[in-house]
Amino acid sequence: MYLHGTSRINDQGHLEIGGCDVTDLARNFGTPLYIVDEALVRQRAREYVEAFRETGLKFQVAYASKAFCVMAMCRVAEEEGMSLDVVSDGELYTALQAGFPAERIHFHGNNKTPEEIEMALQANIGCFVVDNFVELHLLNAIAAEHGKTVNVLLRVTPGVEAHTHDYISTGQQDSKFGFDISNGTAFRAVEEALKQPQLKLLGVHSHIGSQIFEVEGFRMAVEKVAAFSIEIRAKLDKTFSVINLGGGFGIRYVEGDSPLPVGTYVKAITEAIIASFTSADYPLPEIWVEPGRSIVGDAGTTLYTIGTSKDIPGVRKYIAVDGGMTDNPRPALYESKYEAVLANRANDAAKEIVSVAGKCCESGDMLIWDLNLPPVETGDLLAVFCTGAYNYAMASNYNRIRRPAVVFVKDGQADLVVARESFENIVGNDVIPERLRKQAVAK
Structure with a gap:
């Protein structure tokens, strides 16, 4: 056992x-x-924060709240020095109700509604991870209405397929998420983002999948993202200050699962970042990651x-x-x-x-x-x-x-x-139209 x-x-x-x-x-x-x-949750969070701190590089470890989002968990994440990523107005509301600092919240999602964007802008969250051209223009327009400039990352698909279940693989070319690097869409997205007056482009985000037990996929993703960043600097004179490598770090569910120590993942990512960017005389970007499953x-x-x-x-x-x-x-x-x-x-x-x-x-x-x-x-x-x-x-x-x-x-x-x-919760949103209400039986 x-x-x-x-x-x-x-x-x-x-x-x-x-x-x-x-x-x-x-x-x-x-x-x-x-x-x-709770002690194990805090231990896992500290493993990430301490592993990155030991590298001496700038970083943010954002808890991926989609894994488990309740107010108490948001409180623990804040106390452990984590940022927070959310993917809906419900997750955002939970975080705000828990008192999580809005400037440390990152908003993900491939179909953010205007109402969600409004809510996030009003809360002054730290960053939007933009997933497509529709969102790019919508976010700029709504930010203009509010007189705000917002930080953004562009989600890109690096063409790296993690060895995991098809439903939780996201970094391959055929994915509902992000701008594809290989076909030029990501380059056009950067061009377009730089034209939007209300958007401050910090860098790019990639996520290759979930429940990953090896580091090679992360190394390959770093190499692809670094090459893309270098191309952007050369052709558009834009230097990224943030590279977000997402999450996907595996855990042990059953015998045979062999997750690596957190420090091994962090070491592989940071070494790949240093090697890929310093060889091109590119300023080392701040590294963001988003563990969720491996925290809770x-x-x-x-x-x-x-x-x-x-x-x-x-x-x-x-x-x-x-x-x-x-x-x-x-x-x-x-x-x-x-x-x-x-x-x-x-x-x-x-x-x-x-x-x-x-x-x-x-x-x-x-x-x-x-x-x-x-x-x-x-x-x-x-x-x-x-x-x-x-x-x-x-x-x-x-x-x-x-x-x-x-x-x-x-x-x-x-x-x-x-x-x-409660049973009251179950029927709490039910509404019976008047025409279906039980009529009193006349005596």
Whole structure:
């Protein structure tokens, strides 16, 4: 059994995270329950900040809030010296409500609406990452209406394909994101950006994918972006002050996953930056990165209560939990793999292979296939590891199932940071037209 961060098995044979027995957490907060190991989140953030600080280069480490965006997480990111990237008005609103400094917020997205741009301008955020020509002109026009000049990066696709799932690869030429370098679109975008009086072009942004376990893709991206930057300086007399290499740093979900230490990624990126730019006598740019999954992914655990089971002799045994694809859609989307443990009987010998089904009315609502567990009983607690990224963030109300609560645990203290949805929340936005209202029956 591989345990992350502060997780351990205590003397009662129970899983403990952040000094909190998860059986107590289940009793106090109910299940399903997202449990976040706050100490591990802070450790991951510090690994990035300290690794870059040791290089002596200018940098920003921006937490990619799409991985897990709640106000408490925004507070932790700020306290750990991170910037923040957002991709919607909802994420921006969350950050602002949490008191995150607007000047350290970067706004991403391939289809920012005029309303989102207005909101971000009014908040005086630090930078827009511009994704296409429509946005380029729209942002300039709205900024002009407000009498503001805004910092921008242009998102470019360097033509580097990360070895990851097709749905989370973004740096290749055929992508919905960014301006392509190889076909000249990115060059035209720089030309156009330099003509916009309200836009201050800082540099470029690239992101090659997610859940990456090697550094070669990052090195290649740096080389492509550096060559592009040098071309821009030579032909347009524009020197970039910022190069953003995005995120995508992998984590361990299951045995066989081999993420590199944070320092290895940072060393590869910074060495490639130094080599590529100094050889051209180009001023070293400030380096920005955007880790998300690698900050919160392995710090999250989802706790379920096991309900029913179904044994098909010679085929498979299913056990069902009180959550599923509503709180973790990743297995259905990406065939993502997870490890899990019986949290209330963690020392019992594993004797049977089971498959973990969710409670949604979908055959595809499977969380884990072929999991080795002790004989399971109704009421046991199942803890699924590494659910901190893109689980709460992608949760839904399919089948009108309520989203789980979220707790931060640290030093034996458990703090509720997101309350479990109520039935009132579920119908809170519903409106029944007058013509459909139940009429009183005349007596």
